[in-house]
Amino acid sequence: MVRFKNRWLLVEFLPIPAPTPGRPSTAHSQDELTSKQVWAALKQSVITHFGDTGWGAVGSSLTIKYFSPRTNLCIIRVARDPHKIAWASVTLLNAIDGRRYIPNVVHVSVVVASGTIKQAQLAAIRHNREIVARYRARAKLPVGYQDSFEEYLQTSAQEIEALQD
Template sequence: MVRFKNRWLLVELLPIPAPLPSQTARTQEDITNKQIWAALKQSVITHFGDTGWGAVGSSLTIKYFSPRTNLCIIRVARDPHKLAWASVTLMTTIDGRKFIPHVVHVSGTIKQAQLAAIRHNREVVARYRARAKTPAGYQDSYEEFLQTSAQEIEALQD
């Protein structure tokens, strides 16, 4: 028996601020897994046609998205994972809002994607702390955020 082999893409969706104040009413918290999936589907069809969607479509799922951190974990079959990776990179909008997708990590197991997501969150918080020039022993709200985000990410199942 042959098992289904996956690749897991850890993607950071960096929002581009709207030029007009009236367009900022909708935030990233409005975005759902379904909207990300639809935008990714449209990107695959636009850039690789129906053949590309046929290769990727049956295995493509959005396993996790955090509007707070803008991190997304995407599962795709191993063979067409580069096609999905290219489509994520070429994606520009999700539900009318502009984003810059940044593929942070690609792995073969969900566990490695989870560890990379937790590590990425810690690096981002460390950058915020360095920018704020806080002392090492300073307690802030980031500690609680890191704990809750790590618990959310570790709760994912394959």
């Protein structure tokens, strides 16, 4: 029996605020993304940039395993051989449902020893902690301050750790 070998991409979608005349632009004024929208946009990006051949190579294995609408952090599973097509398509993606985003590929499990979901999970948890630390630093909050981010870190870590291959 042959094992299906995967690669895992950890991607953060950074929203680009749309400037509105007379109103200050904020990234939070946009509707929240869903994993279905991300998958559909990624599919369209693969087809646009690599054609039907690229989609044929990637399509059967491409899955969104985790998506957080709060942080726009996404874990994508793809087969080992065509993972570079998916990686390039994520990088070339610039809009999802008409809203502009900058995809930031945070982690790719490509090394033989770390080609598992566990490494992507650890990278996602680490990335969430870094983002919360940046928010707290911008707000100039003390280190021991308890806020809603602490609860979010706990629940997101549990959700991410519950993912299975």
